[in-house]
Amino acid sequence: xxxxxxxxxxxxxxxxxxxxxxxxxxxxxxxxxxxxxxxxxxxxxxxxxxxxxxxxxxxxxxxxxxxxxxxxxxxxxxxxxxxxxxxxxxxxxxxxxxxxxxxxxxxxxxxxxxxxxxxxxxxxxxxxxxxxxxxxxxxxxxxxxxxxxxxxxxxxxxxxxxxxxxxxxxxxxxxxxxxxxxxxxxxxxxxxxxxxxxxxxxxxxxxxxxxxxxxxxxxxxxxxxxxxxxxxxxxxxxxxxxxxxxxxxxxxxxxxxxxxxxxxxxxxxxxxxxxxxxxxxxxxxxxxxxxxxxxxxxxxxxxxxxxxxxxxxxxxxxxxxxxxxxxxxxxxxxxxxxxxxxxxxxxxxxxxxxxxxxxxxxxxxxxxxxxxxxxxxxxxxxxxxxxxxxxxxxxxxxxxxxxxxxxxxxxxxxxxxxxxxxxxxxxxxxx
Ligand code: GLU
Numbered sequence: 001x002x003x004x005x006x007x008x009x010x011x012x013x014x015x016x017x018x019x020x021x022x023x024x025x026x027x028x029x030x031x032x033x034x035x036x037x038x039x040x041x042x043x044x045x046x047x048x049x050x051x052x053x054x055x056x057x058x059x060x061x062x063x064x065x066x067x068x069x070x071x072x073x074x075x076x077x078x079x080x081x082x083x084x085x086x087x088x089x090x091x092x093x094x095x096x097x098x099x100x101x102x103x104x105x106x107x108x109x110x111x112x113x114x115x116x117x118x119x120x121x122x123x124x125x126x127x128x129x130x131x132x133x134x135x136x137x138x139x140x141x142x143x144x145x146x147x148x149x150x151x152x153x154x155x156x157x158x159x160x161x162x163x164x165x166x167x168x169x170x171x172x173x174x175x176x177x178x179x180x181x182x183x184x185x186x187x188x189x190x191x192x193x194x195x196x197x198x199x200x201x202x203x204x205x206x207x208x209x210x211x212x213x214x215x216x217x218x219x220x221x222x223x224x225x226x227x228x229x230x231x232x233x234x235x236x237x238x239x240x241x242x243x244x245x246x247x248x249x250x251x252x253x254x255x256x257x258x259x260x261x262x263x264x265x266x267x268x269x270x271x272x273x274x275x276x277x278x279x280x281x282x283x284x285x286x287x288x289x290x291x292x293x294x295x296x297x298x299x300x301x302x303x304x305x306x307x308x309x310x311x312x313x314x315x316x317x318x319x320x321x322x323x324x325x326x327x328x329x330x331x332x333x334x335x336x337x338x339x340x341x342x343x344x345x346x347x348x349x350x351x352x353x354x355x356x357x358x359x360x361x362x363x364x365x366x367x368x369x370x371x372x373x374x375x376x377x378x379x380x381x382x383x384x385x386x387x388x389x390x391x392x393x394x395x396x397x398x399x400x401x402x403x404x405x406x407x408x409x410x411x412x413x414x415x416x417x418x419x420x421x422x423x424x425x426x427x428x429x430x431x
Contacts, residue, residue, distance in 0.1 A: 005084040005303065006033075011329040016405030019396055022413030025421070030090075030412065033083045035059045039129035041107065043122045046115050053122060057105040057130045059139050060086035063415045066137050067103030068093055068353060070144030070173075071126070071155070076302075077106035084303070085144075088324050089353070092346040094408035096385055098357045103139045105130070111146045123151050127158035134159070136169030136364075142356045143173040145302070148219070149185065153178050168363040172356035181359035183374035184352075189223035190375060191351015192322050194382040196296075197231070199343060202390070203318070207232030211294040213246075213316070214238045215286060220322055220349070221300030222257050229253040233296075237289050241301070244289045247281040291315060299326035306331045314340060321345035336399065344401040346408065347389055354381050 010031050017027055041053045056079055059067035069089035072082070082104050090102025107126060111119060127134075134141060143152055156171040156178060168179035176182065183190070200210065210233050214225045217240040229235045235253055237246040240260075245251065290297065290310060297316035299305045303325035306314065311331035319335070320343045321327060327335070327342060335342055355378055362368050369377075385407070393403035 005080050005325070006087060008329050009084045009087050009325065012401060012405055013409075015402050016409055019398065019402070019406045020409045020413060022409055022416070026413060026416045029416075030061065033058050033060045033086055034062065035133070036079060036083060037130060037133050038079060039126070041122060041125040041129055043118060043125055045118055053107050053109055053125075055105070055107040055126050055129060056082040057133055057139070058082045058086040058103060059133070060102040060104075061090045061412075062101035062103075062139075063412060063419060064094060064101055065099040066101065066135075067139035068098070068100035068142070068356065069102055069104040070142040070352075071105040071107070071147050071151075072144040073107050073109055073111040073146040073151075074302075075108065075110045077108040081303070082106045085324055088346055090412075091405060091408040092350045092353060094411045095346050095389070095404055096350045096354050096357075096381055097411065098354065100140070100353075100357065104144070105141060106144075119151070120154050123154040124158040127155050128162070131159060131162045134170060136167060136360070140169065140356070140360060141171045142353070145218075149173055149175045149180060152180075169360050172359040173352075174359070179359075179363050181355060181362055181369070181374060182371045183378070184355045184359055185219070186223045187355035187374075187378060188220045188322070188349050188352035189227060191354060191378055191382045192220075192224050192298075192320060192348050193227045193231075194351070194379045195343070195348050195386045196228070196320055198383045198386045199390070200318075203341075205295060205318075208234070210234065210296060211236050211250075212296045212298060213289055213292045213294045214298045214300055215244070215289055215305065215326075216240065216299065216301030216323060217244075217256075217260065218300070220352075221298070222253075222260070224298065224300060224322060226253045226257060236294060237284060237292055239284065239286050239289045241286075244284045244286060245281045246284045246289065246292060251281070287313075296320065299323050301326070304328050306335075308334065311335055312338075314338065317341065319343065320348050322349050324349065332399075332401070342399065342401055344404045347386060347400075347404050350385075351378055351382060354378055 036058045039055045041055050043051050085104035086102050093100040152171045152174045159170045160167045174180035212233050212235045214221050217238050225235050234250040291313040293315040297319045300322035305326045307328040308330040311334035318341045324345050389403045389407050393400050
């Protein structure tokens with residue numbers, strides 16, 4: 001694999017190119033992010049000291065609409081990572097036919113080392129630094145790894161203060177009290193669930209016999225594990241960044257969620273005490289979880305979990321990418337040779353941004369939907385696009401990932417053609 005995450009992400013574009021009639025100029029343009037902003041954010045810490053944090057916002061492409069994408073708080077955040085995540089957002093929004101381009105942001109830090117007040121000052125400072133670069137019609141923020149509705153609320157408020165008017169449409173995933181949408185919290189997991197349920201019957205896989213391992217027990221992985229368990233699938237293994245647990249008979253997911261919430265620690269998936277004695281289990285490492293002999297493997301944590309090094313160990317027959325970029329391109333061929341079906345991130349985890357789109361629509365119209373309406377529209381979108389990508393994959397005899405990129409590129413190509421050629425020779429702000 002290339003050292004650059006973005007270069008690695010770009011190889012998937014290369015694979016899809018030969019199946020689309022989009023100009024080479026347009027493809028060339030799509031290999032590079034349109035705008036990348038790097039900022040330093042001064043934060044007054046609780047002890048009175050001043051600390052400077054590094055932040056980024058990248059608008060990868062805005063041919064199909066304003067930039068759209070989350071903000072990640074994580075120690076590994078780098079410009080390369082944020083550019084790759086913005087690249088994936090571009091294709092994700094096109095796959096779901098949302099009127100958005102792709103963007104992403106991030107701050108390099110371990111959020112668990114900051115107090116709540118420090119986090120608020122940092123989040124507001126980030127908006128101070130990037131305010132000229134974002135807006136409801138320019139680039140719209142959302143939660144990502146280790147950010148949540150509370151952080152989005154601070155960001156929306158700060159942007160509104162700077163602009164001297166309430167501007168809910170600049171951030172999605174906000175608290176309901178600030179114009180958030182019902183159903184946004186669990187939307188990524190719910191969207192993945194709808195896609196999984198549309199795909200599995202094609203392979204004759206039915207819930208009670210189908211075993212599942214989920215890597216990542218955060219706000220997406222844990223919710224999806226519970227949705228799958230409730231639907232009757234046998235969730236046999238879950239893990240978080242500290243490690244995981246495995247039980248052949250299946251795990252009691254709601255209890256593990258409760259246990260993890262109560263202990264507040266990210267390492268709480270480990271079982272101690274009454275809850276986990278309900279069923280016998282083994283402690284497994286994240287690597288062991290990835291290599292379990294299960295039907296379905298769901299990486300729902302971070303990028304680059306399955307690489308050339310460990311792809312050969314994978315025994316699952318179906319992988320659903322709930323994280324962004326969990327499989328490095330170097331692993332693609334190995335997994336293909338093992339006849340493993342990979343269902344790609346830009347489709348499977350698109351439920352979050354789809355409900356973000358619904359939130360943005362609700363903010364602009366001022367009319368708010370019920371949970372039933374949100375979920376029904378989400379299901380309709382997820383199932384429609386899943387079926388279309390499935391058809392492309394069958395017709396062209398190509399993997400689902402390539403089919404998803406073909407689907408997205410066709411839409412991007414149409415928009416690029418409609419727009420003319422100015423973007424190929426002028427680089428500047430959207431006029
Ligand atoms: N961070 C999420 C993603 O990677 C959601 C983005 C959004 O809602 O804009 O898809």
